[in-house]
Amino acid sequence: MIRPLADAGSFRDPSGRVYQAGGEIYRTVSRKAAEEFAHVRACGLLEQLIVEKKVVATEEVDHSVLKQAGIDTATVLRHERIPFVSYPYEWPFQLLKSAALLHLDIQIEALKHDIVLSDASAYNVQFRGIKPIFIDVLSFRRYREGEVWTGHRQFCEQFLNPLLLGSLFGIAHNDWYRGRLEGIPTDSLADLMPWWRNLSFNLFTHVTLQARLQRAAGAGGTDHIERARQTKLAKRSYIALLEQLRHWIDGLRPYKSGATVWQDYAENTTYEEEERAAKRRFVSAFCQKTTPGILFDLGCNTGEYSETALLSGAKHVVGFDYDQGALERAIGRARGKALDLLPLYQDGANPSPDQGWMGCERASVKRRGGADALVALAFEHHLAIGRNIPLDQLVVWLVGLAPKGIVEFVQKSDPTVQQLLALREDIFTNYGAEAFEAALKSNARIIGREQVSRSGRTLYSYERR
Amino acid sequence: MVLLLAVWLWFGTTQSAYAYLDPGTGSILLQAVIGGVASGLFVIRLYWRKLRSLFSTGGDDEHSRSENSRRK
Numbered sequence: 001m002i003r004p005l006a007d008a009g010s011f012r013d014p015s016g017r018v019y020q021a022g023g024e025i026y027r028t029v030s031r032k033a034a035e036e037f038a039h040v041r042a043c044g045l046l047e048q049l050i051v052e053k054k055v056v057a058t059e060e061v062d063h064s065v066l067k068q069a070g071i072d073t074a075t076v077l078r079h080e081r082i083p084f085v086s087y088p089y090e091w092p093f094q095l096l097k098s099a100a101l102l103h104l105d106i107q108i109e110a111l112k113h114d115i116v117l118s119d120a121s122a123y124n125v126q127f128r129g130i131k132p133i134f135i136d137v138l139s140f141r142r143y144r145e146g147e148v149w150t151g152h153r154q155f156c157e158q159f160l161n162p163l164l165l166g167s168l169f170g171i172a173h174n175d176w177y178r179g180r181l182e183g184i185p186t187d188s189l190a191d192l193m194p195w196w197r198n199l200s201f202n203l204f205t206h207v208t209l210q211a212r213l214q215r216a217a218g219a220g221g222t223d224h225i226e227r228a229r230q231t232k233l234a235k236r237s238y239i240a241l242l243e244q245l246r247h248w249i250d251g252l253r254p255y256k257s258g259a260t261v262w263q264d265y266a267e268n269t270t271y272e273e274e275e276r277a278a279k280r281r282f283v284s285a286f287c288q289k290t291t292p293g294i295l296f297d298l299g300c301n302t303g304e305y306s307e308t309a310l311l312s313g314a315k316h317v318v319g320f321d322y323d324q325g326a327l328e329r330a331i332g333r334a335r336g337k338a339l340d341l342l343p344l345y346q347d348g349a350n351p352s353p354d355q356g357w358m359g360c361e362r363a364s365v366k367r368r369g370g371a372d373a374l375v376a377l378a379f380e381h382h383l384a385i386g387r388n389i390p391l392d393q394l395v396v397w398l399v400g401l402a403p404k405g406i407v408e409f410v411q412k413s414d415p416t417v418q419q420l421l422a423l424r425e426d427i428f429t430n431y432g433a434e435a436f437e438a439a440l441k442s443n444a445r446i447i448g449r450e451q452v453s454r455s456g457r458t459l460y461s462y463e464r465r
Numbered sequence: 466m467v468l469l470l471a472v473w474l475w476f477g478t479t480q481s482a483y484a485y486l487d488p489g490t491g492s493i494l495l496q497a498v499i500g501g502v503a504s505g506l507f508v509i510r511l512y513w514r515k516l517r518s519l520f521s522t523g524g525d526d527e528h529s530r531s532e533n534s535r536r537k
Binding site: 231241 | 491495497501505507508
């Protein structure tokens with residue numbers, strides 16, 4: 001019997017729960033929510049959004065899979081599987097913006113059918129490549145005449161405020177968001193904004209005024225709560241609010257779009273074309289042979305080798321990098337060439353942990369797993385030298401992420417390593433190809449090896465033992 | 466009226482008080498204040514677009530920049 005596993009992040013909404021069983025994703029619908037869901041389906045909205053690929057493909061299935069395990073429920077749905085689950089604190093600016101626009105588009109479309117979304121959680125959006133897709137079909141419910149937009153505050157914290165942080169100040173939202181899974185608080189953003197920003201109607205209302213009203217409500221006690229309870233919003237105002245936010249967010253750009261350290265890396269001179277061609281050949285041969293369903297590209301930079309991998313047999317690539325400029329360019333590459341590449345923010349020395357309620361609501365990169373293979377090119381030395389990560393630990397971590405892959409080793413004599421060591425003492429006496437190979441051999445079999453530069457950069461392909 | 470309310474809020478409210486409270490109160494009160502303004506602005510923008518399209522031949526490319534534009 002297959003034992004269904006409840007998703008640790010789907011406990012908040014009592015309408016249903018997500019389970020994994022036999023590689024499939026199921027969602028239960030509680031008896032209370034079943035009628036509401038039936039209405040949403042009957043009005044044709046869900047079908048339309050699924051056809052438009054805005055909502056994840058969903059079908060009703062037989063109960064038996066979950067019933068055998070003692071899970072009794074009114075309705076069981078099966079969802080199309082998303083290749084890799086990601087979180088808003090891993091999305092670069094452009095992806096968070098796409099997710100915000102998708103949320104608003106769905107809301108606006110839903111209201112035409114007298115349907116609304118019950119919340120505005122950014123975690124209800126996932127990505128296939130760089131295309132956002134809404135996954136929580138139980139968030140839809142009937143519109144009640146005169147109701148306010150209940151998800152507005154959450155939308156501000158989880159979508160708007162993080163985007164404003166990037167747009168107004170050039171500060172990436174990711175680290176703050178990861179520390180506070182509910183997003184960026186409106187009052188904190190209001191405190192950060194200089195007074196003249198309030199000359200913008202949108203900033204004044206959605207940030208400053210909202211924060212002030214919240215504070216005034218705190219001081220005013222139950223009177224304000226009563227006033228809030230009696231507030232009515234005309235439907236045309238509801239739609240106008242959504243349209244206005246959409247128009248505003250559509251125009252938001254990161255504050256400083258100039259070149260970052262790594263943004264032009266692919267074009268920098270340390271990379272000679274010969275070396276890059278050799279790497280592409282190595283990656284291509286590896287992917288043709290292994291045809292990974294999901295490939296992790298650690299230190300993906302602008303996605304050059306992700307592209308090679310995708311053109312050589314990899315099905316989906318998840319790229320990780322900590323440079324926002326490089327990530328934006330990787331997104332541009334994915335968009336321009338229609339690649340199934342999802343570029344995510346990640347610091348290899350501090351990867352996304354298991355966190356949230358009970359320490360497992362949001363999974364670590366490792367627990368989400370799913371990588372059939374990885375490539376880590378020009379990556380190892382930034383952790384081993386740049387961040388003092390011991391080589392043997394680094395290899396254990398890498399091999400633990402994917403059963404096979406390619407890792408590039410960079411010699412100490414290489415100009416980039418010399419640059420990393422330029423202003424510090426060289427404490428890395430054991431750093432070298434021999435130590436790297438020994439560490440790799442004790443965790444995996446070395447399948448291939450090729451030196452790709454005169455400075456001794458070498459690619460190793462491995463298979464986990 | 467919005468302006469008066471804004472002035473009152475700016476100068477007349479206390480700073481602290483992160484008391485126990487429904488965290489959505491500020492958002493709901495805001496919607497009460499700007500709901501009407503938003504729909505007014507929406508209508509103005511709609512007419513502005515129409516007016517602009519009367520004088521241009523290229524058409525309105527607003528919204529088309531975004532990835533998941535509704536106008537496909």
